[in-house]
Amino acid sequence: MRVLRVKAPLRAALVLFCLTLLLGCAAKAPNQSAEPESAAVSSGNETAAEAVETSSDNQTVAVEESGSVSPATEGERLDPELAAEAPEIPQELTPQQEKVLEEKTSELEFELDVKETETFVRYFKYFTARDSQGRSTRGRRAFERWLERARPYLPYVREVIRQRGLPEDLIFLPFAESGYNPKAYSRAGAAGMWQFMPFTGRKYGLEVDWWIDQRRDPYKATHSAVDYLTRLHEMFDDWHLALAAYNAGEGRVGRAIKRSGCNDYFEMTESRRYLPRETRNYVPKILAILKIVKNLEELGFKPIDWNYDPKLKAVDVPGGTDLLAMADASGVPWKEFERLNPAYRRTVSPPDITTKARLPQDKIQPALAYLEKPESRPYAGYSRYKVRSGDSWWRISRRFHVPIAVLKQVNKRYSNLLKPGQWLTIPAQGKALAVDTSVEKTRQVAKRRANYTVCSGDTLWEIARAHQISLSSLKQANGLTSGRYLRVGQKLYIPGGVVGGSSGSGDLREITYQVRRGDTIWAIARRYNVNPSHLLSWNNLTRHSIIRPGQELTIKVD
Known part of the structure; x- marks a missing residue:
């Protein structure tokens, strides 16, 4: 047998080539058979862009300013009842359910053909069933919760869809996407009640960054969703395929049509070869939801109140507004403000754009008064930091959990150099750093009872020592956690003290x-x-x- 001798340089090249092939295969293997498990809007041309925005664990995800994904403390996970496949319900259909399934007339003008496939019936049973004791099952309880959650938004969504001339069936699409939850995040990174992926959201006019996530704005995201659905229908000229593309992406549906040789959704989904399981179940799930909502009372659900008015009004919020102080000036508790405006991710609005905040109608005037004179309000959404020797942008970013780019943007700094003694403005981290209500009340009381004015060079320790009280008592009496940000002229309450400390009060x-x-x-x-x-x-x-x-x-x- 002849032995082929290979020169050393060629041998090394062959070894390197083989290693490259092995590493490439190892890197691709885990994702080759992956199938999406959570509803998310994606487009066929965003595969590469979205690759870095996908989380494979069970944590809720949110998009930071850089576009990467990190756990979102302010988001909510999708309801488990929105799983890709409805479980089997052991109970037989009741006569009322049978009647509803056979009913062909409806109050709404359904423009989607309701084809009662096996998957359709399974979802219909899951969302309407009661147990043997007559109690709501898990799926029915979820549907009741979604109806209540959708109540403030349904009239608005219907108005937008009517104005654009789209089928009114699409009003109920967010039931299948998020259970009408504006704060919902999927494991894949889709967000809001319309479940936009970051790339698609930005493509249709939604800001998605460290400051704000407009995919969670139920009003603005509705317009973007209508734009996207309109485009999908123009592409496929069929609403079943358009809905499939909303779930899986137009690229994937386009390839499925090409591979299957047909453009009928139900014919295509008879085989598992062309579309993922979630998408094969997605349209039947929507059709089951449509069947339920047109027969709510017959099925024992509360009817939809299409005249419901949440009595909210939008106000334009300039960039860099302290939302915490604005909410306080308007008399709106911070948690209520967050509920009404889920798009904001921080207690400060994005610095460079004007956004809209929704408030109760009777709170609009105080909010406008605050916005006219923001300098007269305490900047509760910011804190100040004095640069120390050895500090860098990276260290400060790590200490306060704020991206370097955001710190520079807020402070209008372009240089990487920092000088000791320099003051920086640090934006608050959202609700994690929001002022506690009880602490705020203590501060208000202390301000009214103030008997000491802070002077240049004062420290809390020196003030406490001079008035013979403990440092902790002084902090507690004034709702302070640190003396780092004492300001000259600041009023403090000294327990047991008398008015003093001010060189300008009265004749001396x-x-x-x-x-x-x-x-x-x-x-x-x-x-x-x-x-x-x-x-x-x-x-x-x-x-x-x-x-x-x-x-x-x-x-x-x-």
């Missing part, structure tokens, strides 16, 4: 005091109920100055 007279053995600046200031910093200033002293027995000091008293 000067007296001369002769220092005795054992005296300190703090002891003298406490004896005459004056601010230690003022006492130092009146006598051209610093905190490090030494006073000696016999030395004369000037003291200004009432």
